[in-house]
Structure formats: C-alpha cells, structure tokens
Amino acid sequence: MADVARVAGVSSATVSYVLSGKRPVAPETRAAVEAAIADLSFTINATARSLRTGRSSLVALIVPDIANPFFAQLAATLDEELRGLGLHVVVCNTRARRAEEQALLAEATQQRFAGVVITPFRLKPNDFEPIVGAGIPVVVSADVSFGPIDLVTPDAGNAIRRALEEVAAAGRRRIAMIAGPRDATGGDPRLEQLRALALQFGMSLPRELVVRGEHARQAGAAGFGELMSRRYRPDAIFCGNDVIAIGAMDKANELGVNIPADVALIGHDDASFASLVRPQLTTIRYPAAGVGRAAAQLLIERLNGRQVHKTVHIKAEFVARSSV
Amino acid sequence: MADVARVAGVSSATVSYVLSGKRPVAPETRAAVEAAIADLSFTINATARSLRTGRSSLVALIVPDIANPFFAQLAATLDEELRGLGLHVVVCNTRARRAEEQALLAEATQQRFAGVVITPFRLKPNDFEPIVGAGIPVVVSADVSFGPIDLVTPDAGNAIRRALEEVAAAGRRRIAMIAGPRDATGGDPRLEQLRALALQFGMSLPRELVVRGEHARQAGAAGFGELMSRRYRPDAIFCGNDVIAIGAMDKANELGVNIPADVALIGHDDASFASLVRPQLTTIRYPAAGVGRAAAQLLIERLNGRQVHKTVHIKAEFVARSSV
Numbered sequence: 001m002a003d004v005a006r007v008a009g010v011s012s013a014t015v016s017y018v019l020s021g022k023r024p025v026a027p028e029t030r031a032a033v034e035a036a037i038a039d040l041s042f043t044i045n046a047t048a049r050s051l052r053t054g055r056s057s058l059v060a061l062i063v064p065d066i067a068n069p070f071f072a073q074l075a076a077t078l079d080e081e082l083r084g085l086g087l088h089v090v091v092c093n094t095r096a097r098r099a100e101e102q103a104l105l106a107e108a109t110q111q112r113f114a115g116v117v118i119t120p121f122r123l124k125p126n127d128f129e130p131i132v133g134a135g136i137p138v139v140v141s142a143d144v145s146f147g148p149i150d151l152v153t154p155d156a157g158n159a160i161r162r163a164l165e166e167v168a169a170a171g172r173r174r175i176a177m178i179a180g181p182r183d184a185t186g187g188d189p190r191l192e193q194l195r196a197l198a199l200q201f202g203m204s205l206p207r208e209l210v211v212r213g214e215h216a217r218q219a220g221a222a223g224f225g226e227l228m229s230r231r232y233r234p235d236a237i238f239c240g241n242d243v244i245a246i247g248a249m250d251k252a253n254e255l256g257v258n259i260p261a262d263v264a265l266i267g268h269d270d271a272s273f274a275s276l277v278r279p280q281l282t283t284i285r286y287p288a289a290g291v292g293r294a295a296a297q298l299l300i301e302r303l304n305g306r307q308v309h310k311t312v313h314i315k316a317e318f319v320a321r322s323s324v
Numbered sequence: 325m326a327d328v329a330r331v332a333g334v335s336s337a338t339v340s341y342v343l344s345g346k347r348p349v350a351p352e353t354r355a356a357v358e359a360a361i362a363d364l365s366f367t368i369n370a371t372a373r374s375l376r377t378g379r380s381s382l383v384a385l386i387v388p389d390i391a392n393p394f395f396a397q398l399a400a401t402l403d404e405e406l407r408g409l410g411l412h413v414v415v416c417n418t419r420a421r422r423a424e425e426q427a428l429l430a431e432a433t434q435q436r437f438a439g440v441v442i443t444p445f446r447l448k449p450n451d452f453e454p455i456v457g458a459g460i461p462v463v464v465s466a467d468v469s470f471g472p473i474d475l476v477t478p479d480a481g482n483a484i485r486r487a488l489e490e491v492a493a494a495g496r497r498r499i500a501m502i503a504g505p506r507d508a509t510g511g512d513p514r515l516e517q518l519r520a521l522a523l524q525f526g527m528s529l530p531r532e533l534v535v536r537g538e539h540a541r542q543a544g545a546a547g548f549g550e551l552m553s554r555r556y557r558p559d560a561i562f563c564g565n566d567v568i569a570i571g572a573m574d575k576a577n578e579l580g581v582n583i584p585a586d587v588a589l590i591g592h593d594d595a596s597f598a599s600l601v602r603p604q605l606t607t608i609r610y611p612a613a614g615v616g617r618a619a620a621q622l623l624i625e626r627l628n629g630r631q632v633h634k635t636v637h638i639k640a641e642f643v644a645r646s647s648v
Binding site (some may be wrong): 046060069084088111 | 414
C-alpha cells in the first residue's frame with residue numbers, strides 16, 4: 001500500500017479510501033491510484049517471472065535501422081502488447097551489418113532474454129540455431145523466411161498491382177526500382193515481385209533500370225541520381241522502402257526534377273513522414289502496428305509452450321497520395 | 325581465421341593473403357576481410373569485458389518517446405561512439421510514465437548493465453540511488469538536474485533570444501506556448517526560460533496563453549486548438565518540442581489556420597521531419613548527435629573510473645525556416 005501511495009504521489013490513507021470506497025475521492029486522484037496499482041502489478045509480475053524462469057523480462061527488437069520510423073512504430077506496438085505480461089521491449093540497431101546481427105543474437109542468448117523479434121538483413125538461417133537451441137522464442141519480421149522460425153511477412157501482391165494500375169493509368173511505362181543490396185539474405189524480394197507483376201501489365205523492369213544500395217536516405221539519393229543519368233530514363237520509380245524514397249526526393253529537389261510531372265515515385269511501408277513530405281508520398285502501406293501485434297501474439301504463444309512454427313501474412317495496402 | 329573468413333564470406337586462404345600481403349586481393353575483398361576482423365574484435369572485446377566484470381555489454385538508452393526521431397538520432401550516435409568498446413546500445417521506451425521509468429532502472433540494475441543513458445520525465449533524484457549504489461554509470465540527458473549524476477543539458481539562451489528577435493521583427497507580440505505537463509520533474513524549464521527572455525523583449529507570456537500536455541502529436545493538436553479558441557489569440561506559438569509542433573500543424577490544417585500568416589510556430593530540437601513538413605518548421609536545434617557524443621564520453625570516463633560528477637552544456641541554435 002505504501003508503494004502504491006508513493007507511485008501515485010498520495011497518502012496511504014487516500015489509497016485505502018480508494019480501495020474501500022469509504023470516503024469520496026476526487027476522480028483524478030482515484031485514476032492516479034488505479035494507474036499506480038496497475039503499474040506496480042506489472043513490475044511484480046516481471047520480477048516473479050524472472051525469478052521463476054531464470055530469464056530476464058527483456059524482449060529484444062533487433063532492427064537494421066533504428067532511425068526508420070517504421071521500426072519505431074513497430075517497437076511502440078510490441079511494447080504496448082507485451083507490457084501487460086511484465087515484459088520490457090529493448091530496441092537494438094544492427095545497421096544491417098551481419099557481425100552486429102550475430103553479436104546481438106549472441107548477447108540475447110547469453111543474457112537469457114525472454115524473447116527476440118528481429119528483422120534480419122544479412123543473417124543466414126543457421127545463425128538462428130544457437131538461440132533457438134537455447135529455448136528462447138524468436139520471431140522474424142521479414143519478406144523472406146529464415147528457416148523453421150516464426151515469421152511475420154507481407155502479403156503485398158494486391159497493393160503492388162494497384163500501384164501498377166495507377167502508374168499505367170498515368171500513361172507511364174518505363175518503370176525502375178531503387179532496390180536493396182545484392183548481398184541481403186534472399187536478395188530483394190520486393191524487386192522480384194515487382195518484376196513478375198509488371199510483366200502482367202505489359203511493362204518490363206530491365207536490368208539497367210534497377211539500381212541497388214542500402215535501405216538508407218543517401219542510397220536513395222544516389223540511386224535516383226544514377227537513374228536520371230541513364231539514356232533510357234524511367235518515368236516511374238519504385239523504392240525498396242520509404243527512407244529510400246525520401247532520399248530520392250532530396251536528389252530530385254537538387255536536380256530540379258519534378259515529382260510527379262517528370263517521374264513518379266512510389267515508396268514502401270507508409271512510415272510516419274510519408275504524409276509529411278511534399279509532394280506527399282504514394283506508397284505501399286505495410287502496417288507496422290499490425291506487424292507488431294502479430295509478432296507479439298506469436299511470441300506469447302511460444303512463451304505458452306507452442307512448438308510448431310507459424311507464418312502470419314499481413315496485408316499491405318496501396319496508398320495513393322501525390323507522388324504518382 | 326576461420327571466423328574471419330566466415331563473417332567476410334571468403335576462404336581462409338583469402339584471409340591469409342590479406343594478412344600476409346603475399347598475393348594481390350581485390351580491394352572490395354580486402355575491405356570485407358578488414359571489416360570482419362574489426363567486427364570480430366568488437367565481439368571478442370565484449371565477451372572479455374563481460375567475463376572480467378560480471379557485467380553485460382549492454383548500455384540502455386531509456387527515453388520517453390521512441391517514435392521521436394530526436395531519440396532515434398541520439399541512439400544511433402551513442403551506438404556509433406560505444407561500439408568500438410564492445411558495448412551494445414539498447415533503447416527502452418517509458419512513454420514518459422514514472423512506473424516504467426522505475427521498472428527499467430530496476431531492470432538495468434538487476435541485469436548489471438554496463439551503463440545507462442536516460443532522459444527521465446517523472447523520476448525524482450532519489451530514484452537513482454539504487455542504480456548508482458550498484459556502481460552502474462548513469463548519464464542523464466535533460467533540461468534539469470537529477471542530483472549528483474552526470475548531466476548533458478542544453479544551453480539554449482541565445483537560440484531562444486534569436487527566435488524572439490525573429491518573432492518581434494515579424495511584428496508579433498502575443499506569444500504563447502504549448503508546454504509539457506505540470507507534473508514532469510522540474511516542470512517545464514523551456515517555459516520558464518521563454519517567459520524570462522520574452523520579458524527582455526517587452527513581451528509577456530500570460531497564464532492564459534500557456535497550455536500544457538504530453539510531448540506528443542495529439543497533445544500538440546489539442547493545445548493548438550485550445551489556443552485558437554482563446555478570445556486573446558496568440559500570433560506566435562512556441563512548442564515544447566518538434567513533435568508537439570507537428571501536432572499543432574495538423575490542427576492548423578484542420579481549422580484552416582495559415583502558418584505563418586495567421587500565427588507563427590516555433591519548434592524545439594530540429595528532429596529529422598522538421599525540414600520535411602510544409603511550411604518547413606522554424607525551430608531551436610538541439611543537436612542529438614552532439615548530445616549522444618557527450619553522453620558517450622561521460623559514460624566512458626565513468627567506466628574508466630571517474631568519480632566526481634560532471635555537467636556538459638550543449639549549445640542550441642536557432643534555425644530559421646518558413647513557419648515564422
């Protein structure tokens with residue numbers, strides 16, 4: 001009771017009035033006491049869990065780019081979903097580097113983390129063997145599978161078809177892509193999917209209109225510059241994610257290229273800034289909150305003893321704004 | 325050597341050629357091998373450190389709002405500065421709630437983290453006693469001091485003076501502020517400082533032109549709406565941070581209020597989106613990279629045995645864009 005009073009910033013007597021209902025208490029005071037009780041019960045749960053299982057109450061979210069708001073949103077949702085169980089989400093940044101991805105998995109294993117949600121970039125499926133062998137639940141959020149591990153992955157076919165319809169309706173035919181690096185695990189599935197679907201629309205995505213780089217703003221700028229210097233210039237550019245698209249916009253401003261008049265631009269993710277930039281970015285929305293909820297659910301099922309692995313597909317959605 | 329070859333994705337023979345210089349090796353292969361060696365030596369350092377000290381190699385960055393790009397940038401810089409020492413930064417989100425701030429400090433103490441960098445919101449100075457008592461280095465990044473703990477804090481006086489000059493030059497006199505909540509530790513020092521400096525410019529910041537809320541986009545929208553409904557309407561609004569300012573812009577769009585024609589808007593931080601929005605946000609830049617470097621430096625000094633506490637002031641800077 002003293003703890004509740006301390007956290008709520010009220011007297012012990014007030015806490016007892018709230019619990020007993022023997023005296024009237026102002027609504028905001030009651031709310032503060034109730035919030036303190038809820039918060040403390042989370043803390044107690046966490047400690048109890050950790051004593052019981054010999055595990056920490058930490059869940060690592062391991063991401064390639066902590067500055068990408070998509071991952072901030074994913075972190076916030078995961079946190080929201082797991083805090084009720086007394087778990088704390090900590091976010092780790094790998095900068096898409098294989099050695100850091102490996103080091104962080106090793107750290108999570110050694111420290112007996114309660115679980116890991118990871119967007120791997122250059123890991124291989126067998127990099128997961130030690131952590132899975134240690135009995136720590138792992139969920140991968142990625143476009144490709146990393147072996148027999150729980151997976152949350154986009155179902156983006158319809159959204160990309162809608163984007164291609166929009167591009168075609170604007171009379172555009174010469175599509176290009178600023179894709180991820182060649183050595184990412186599984187290559188760039190967004191590129192393969194775009195190529196396959198473009199054919200259905202009678203458009204091709206020729207080799208010389210694919211440029212590659214990291215999922216970074218500078219890479220987007222460099223890629224856009226490269227495409228604009230081609231003899232066969234594209235009139236619509238798809239980007240591996242929204243961060244790349246913002247970099248492309250930087251370069252367009254610098255070169256005096258008008259979007260969408262000269263070239264259309266399509267992002268991927270619908271990160272928070274996509275509707276803040278001008279022109280507002282047309283994009284394939286991959287809902288971070290939906291991904292976070294699915295990942296939390298998979299993790300909770302594992303903590304409750306599920307053994308067989310599962311894949312959850314999250315629908316992506318075409319969002320028409322002003323860059324096409 | 326086998327580990328280096330595995331990480332770099334080359335044969336052991338190639339690694340040996342790079343090390344011995346006995347045969348020519350393609351520049352990109354050499355770079356991959358050198359990167360692998362550097363990465364592995366970090367990992368080995370981390371494990372050695374952890375065995376030696378009984379501590380984890382994790383440094384927690386504990387922040388009130390993981391979705392605020394200011395903190396993402398701070399995290400990235402801290403990571404950059406500390407990885408050479410074999411330390412990994414993990415980011416934890418408190419949502420500005422006291423119970424979660426307490427729970428995360430307790431977790432870092434219990435898990436023997438290598439260090440903590442924290443922007444506390446509702447903690448009190450004595451909340452730090454257990455972690456400091458456990459010998460874990462702590463650095464606070466905040467506008468107010470939290471007792472005898474290393475502190476990185478803004479020196480914003482000149483920047484705010486420049487902002488007020490700009491506001492005055494635009495013929496504006498009725499300034500307002502969307503400030504942080506009343507129960508944050510130390511109140512809102514940005515409000516106190518603005519009030520004191522405004523007086524020097526012959527402007528006042530009356531009670532009815534101060535609205536309060538969380539450092540959140542919705543709170544910015546609500547605060548802007550409230551100010552616009554006042555009989556005595558402001559013609560320039562200062563915001564507690566850029567996230568609040570974006571929320572104010574949302575509401576201005578909704579109400580058809582023109583920024584800056586009807587009312588000027590000034591943010592704080594210069595988060596990454598400040599130059600992406602239209603009108604581009606005029607703001608007080610508090611450089612996240614500078615804060616991250618200073619915090620890393622303080623942490624490293626503590627790890628090396630410094631005992632007396634230090635305060636580092638980081639200069640803020642006025643950035644004129646289009647919202648004034």
